[in-house]
Amino acid sequence: xxxxxxxxxxxxxxxxxxxxxxxxxxxxxxxxxxxxxxxxxxxxxxxxxxxxxxxx
Numbered sequence: 012x013x014x015x016x017x018x019x020x021x022x023x024x025x026x027x028x029x030x031x032x033x034x035x036x037x038x039x040x041x042x043x044x045x046x047x048x049x050x051x052x053x054x055x056x057x058x059x060x061x062x063x064x065x066x067x
Contacts, residue, residue: 018052 025048035041 017055021048021052021055 025045029041
């Protein structure tokens with residue numbers, strides 16, 4: 012369960028940003044913001060795969 016906690020928090024944070032209108036109102040701006048969030052989650056997954064927390 013703890014493995015999914017950072018992803019769930021990041022997705023909730025993205026939802027709050029979009030919900031409160033803190034991202035640009037254009038489709039391009041929203042797409043760019045979601046792309047950056049998705050890339051951040053991918054880097055987090057890669058980091059946890061390369062350096063699993065139970066080994067270090």
